[in-house]
Amino acid sequence: MAALQQLRIASFFPSLFPRIASTSFQPSFRSTVLYAQHAQESRLPSVTDLAIAIPAAISQIPSLLGDIWEGILRAVPKKKTSHMKKRHRLLAGKALKDVTSLNKCPACGGIKKMHTLCSNCMGRLGGMLERDLKQKA
Amino acid sequence: MAGGLVKYRHLSRKSSHRQALLRNLVTALVQHESVRTTWPKAKETQRLAEKLITLAKRNNETSRRKATGILFTPHDLLPKLFGELRLRYASRPGGYTRVLRTEPKSRYDQGDSAILELVDGPKDLRFAMTAATVARDQRLGRSHNPITLLNRQKVTRFRPGGQAAFDEMVKKVGALRLGGKGAGPQNEGEAPAS
Numbered sequence: 414m415a416a417l418q419q420l421r422i423a424s425f426f427p428s429l430f431p432r433i434a435s436t437s438f439q440p441s442f443r444s445t446v447l448y449a450q451h452a453q454e455s456r457l458p459s460v461t462d463l464a465i466a467i468p469a470a471i472s473q474i475p476s477l478l479g480d481i482w483e484g485i486l487r488a489v490p491k492k493k494t495s496h497m498k499k500r501h502r503l504l505a506g507k508a509l510k511d512v513t514s515l516n517k518c519p520a521c522g523g524i525k526k527m528h529t530l531c532s533n534c535m536g537r538l539g540g541m542l543e544r545d546l547k548q549k550a
Numbered sequence: 551m552a553g554g555l556v557k558y559r560h561l562s563r564k565s566s567h568r569q570a571l572l573r574n575l576v577t578a579l580v581q582h583e584s585v586r587t588t589w590p591k592a593k594e595t596q597r598l599a600e601k602l603i604t605l606a607k608r609n610n611e612t613s614r615r616k617a618t619g620i621l622f623t624p625h626d627l628l629p630k631l632f633g634e635l636r637l638r639y640a641s642r643p644g645g646y647t648r649v650l651r652t653e654p655k656s657r658y659d660q661g662d663s664a665i666l667e668l669v670d671g672p673k674d675l676r677f678a679m680t681a682a683t684v685a686r687d688q689r690l691g692r693s694h695n696p697i698t699l700l701n702r703q704k705v706t707r708f709r710p711g712g713q714a715a716f717d718e719m720v721k722k723v724g725a726l727r728l729g730g731k732g733a734g735p736q737n738e739g740e741a742p743a744s
């Protein structure tokens with residue numbers, strides 16, 4: 414049975430998929446030749462032989478098909494993702510936020526961040542204190 | 551460390567490096583009365599500085615030895631610490647230092663930055679800032695904000711001759727005209743005292 418089924422596959426496969434057949438069937442090729450001789454002796458296979466052989470052949474095909482599709486047909490991107498697309502995707506939702514916690518400096522009236530010294534007044538007052546300290550020393 | 555109780559900021563340094571950094575900062579603080587660093591470093595240095603001044607107030611042989619171990623230049627600074635600073639804070643029950651947030655010092659990383667200063671010292675920026683606020687309110691004929699009044703009270707409370715020193719500072723700061731040229735009451739284009 415197995416001999417027959419291997420014979421069939423071996424005979425029609427190279428014609429359909431020459432590349433696959435040449436690679437994946439190479440190791441078992443000698444055995445198929447032996448079986449081919451055996452099959453020629455009995456000329457025509459009986460009906461019962463075929464009936465049993467076919468389901469077994471079907472069960473073996475999927476594993477072969479897995480090899481067939483390797484590297485031939487796969488869903489792949491058609492184009493490289495552009496720099497712009499990639500940066501937009503990676504930085505989505507990470508834009509800088511507006512600073513809304515602002516108030517007026519009580520010493521100069523300028524706008525400053527809340528809970529933070531006004532940098533203008535800090536510089537001028539700090540400079541004044543520094544100069545006074547140096548004068549004393 | 552992940553998820554655990556962190557008792558102090560590690561400041562991305564190993565122990566010896568961190569210890570050296572904090573000693574450097576506290577030495578500079580005692581020397582210059584004020585240092586500007588990142589906010590987390592200022593807060594960590596504040597702890598050490600408060601402890602150092604407590605040692606100065608204890609003022610015995612043990613505390614003197616411990617303070618020598620903290621400062622990097624004890625020969626220059628121990629007299630100041632055990633003299634001037636000890637007397638300045640004699641009546642103050644803790645809270646000898648102050649951390650004020652400032653605009654980021656580094657434009658590059660925009661890290662939180664702060665000033666660490668000795669309270670009631672010659673570089674007390676909160677004192678000068680409050681005086682500047684009072685000066686501006688006086689110039690514009692406004693009543694003082696409750697926060698300004700509270701700040702004035704805090705800033706003059708333990709300072710010797712506090713109120714007089716404050717009034718003097720108000721005069722001095724008023725002369726600076728912090729609001730710029732057009733900051734007089736006649737061309738100030740904003741609503742008074744809200």
Ligand SMILES: [Zn+2]
Pocket residue numbers: 518519520521522523531532533534535
């Ligand atoms: Zn200001």
